[in-house]
Amino acid sequence: MRLSELSGKEIVDVKKAERLGILGQTDLEINESNGQIQALLIPSVKWFGFKRQGGEVRVPWKHIKTIGTDMIIIDIQEE
Template sequence: MRLSELSGKEIVDVKRAERLGVLGQTDLEINEKGQITALIIPNVKWFGFKKNGTEIRVPWNHIKKIGTDMIIIDIPGAGPETE
């Protein structure tokens, strides 16, 4: 799969049922062989304002499905957030 085919897809956490971002607004962690090892997703609120300057690192093996419009991720141990 090419990077251009991934660009623009929404990243959704299956456990939290939460939209984390859009690929293209994220960074990629790439190893020496040129393979993507993780997605680095900035933690932003609506309208692009930063929220505590943190980011979410999603290892490639936690991606469960890449569909036509979205990427579904499942991070073990990351249950629903409590407020």
């Protein structure tokens, strides 16, 4: 899948049934040695249970369950 195909998809947390943002308004954390996406960095002001770094939430790539035509479904285990 190309990055351009991901752009514009809504990011939804399946457990909270909450819209977190739109890919394209988020940043990607990319491993420089192999070019793989490590995490989505979603700008946020009101998210709980995750590390905040400068007003953003880091969602590791392994927590993405499904990439559909219109949205990306994530499932993050509570700590």
